[in-house]
Amino acid sequence: MGTEQKATNIVWHQATVSKSEREQINGHRGATLWLTGLSGSGKSTIANILEKMLWERGVRSYVLDGDNVRHGLNKDLGFSDQDRNENIRRIGEVAKLFTEAGVMTVTAFISPFRQDRDRVREIMNDGDFIEIYVKCDLDECEKRDPKGLYKKARSGEIKEFTGISSPYEEPERAEIVLENTAKTAEQSADEILAYLESNGYLA
């Protein structure tokens, strides 16, 4: 019995479902679409439109954003430099798990520091990390100010606000740059979808 059980265990362990098996059945790759950009640049809106588009094509996708991460997994983190790094590190690790599970994962966080984003790229397999710079002029973001955060940053109520009192480090090797100042979020989501199609991520 001992030997038989052991042998059975080995067979089953080998049989664990791999990423490539999931991808074959799903008909699309698992990957992380990492949106980065200023507050108000349109990351969350684009992410949600993109998720809907992917959904309509039968692609398994999921959006990680402030709504489902900041009050849950990362609720113990504040806004110190160390906590911001840890915030992005954890999001990167969770995105990796979703990616391994075969999901087209979309993240929508300012993630202003190049080093933090590069660290996430490094833990992923080649091609699994797609950095998408949602480029939008600060003036335009501040004019939109959907959450009234720029106003608070200007008045000093919020300290170290990206673009105002804390730097945003533009990506140097983003796979996609969305010139989102004068575009609708739908157009930007279309661009991402086109990238996924022409690079073999979708069937």
Next chain:
Amino acid sequence: MGTEQKATNIVWHQATVSKSEREQINGHRGATLWLTGLSGSGKSTIANILEKMLWERGVRSYVLDGDNVRHGLNKDLGFSDQDRNENIRRIGEVAKLFTEAGVMTVTAFISPFRQDRDRVREIMNDGDFIEIYVKCDLDECEKRDPKGLYKKARSGEIKEFTGISSPYEEPERAEIVLENTAKTAEQSADEILAYLESNGYLA
């Protein structure tokens, strides 16, 4: 343009894919199957067999275990009481995200403390958290000792090892209790599958 764009955003935000929409299309519910039990009780083996069974039925599933969590998301955590609590808290939050994404999520961690497991239950929606006690006599676990950990715990090389020098708090309201001492892991996985079927988790 400003008004039109806003209106478009509202429509799209409403259109974000909900858990119940995912479940309808997937043909099964998203939930967390939380395996708890001593080291060597069979949690990982059962989890892997179960994943394979679910996979063969077209169920979207994913296993969270030491292999993909301890060296990634939770690599900053040690084995102090505080770190153990945080370890389980984070795993619970990630399991919740996977569950919201419509995935049948299987976790395989000793998770010896009742309070930690109850906290995970509390953050989940009713019915989304299924606690599964993989019950196995300490003697049997120690005899199996697949990773040689009991030996190290007995020699004092590992401190605060569950069952030897640190308590295991048995679940008081587990949805499933698997009497795994004398059973094969296949039989235990079958029992979980039967529970999912008879409780409406699978189509």
